[in-house]
Amino acid sequence: MRGRRSTLRTSLWAAVTAGAAVVGFLFGFVISTNTGVEPGFFELPEAGGYGAGPGGGDGGRDNLSREMEDYYKKLLE
Secondary structure (H helix, E strand, C coil): CHHHHHHHHHHHHHHHHHHHHHHHHHHHHHHHHHHCCCCCCCCCCCCHHHCCCCCCCCCCCCCCCHHHHHHHHHHHC
């Protein structure tokens, strides 16, 4: 009798842990879809190691469309 009770308790904790993991994943997924990311965030390198730092070049703007450039200029106003 004691072994069966221990097995049920272990199964219950496993089910609770799995359920909490699924709920946590879904909660995080819903939050991330609602917050979003600014357009163009991943399109341009910003770190100096990628050649976008000061010291020459176009500052990483070679892949930026005119529309996106205007969008970012309006953000600064």
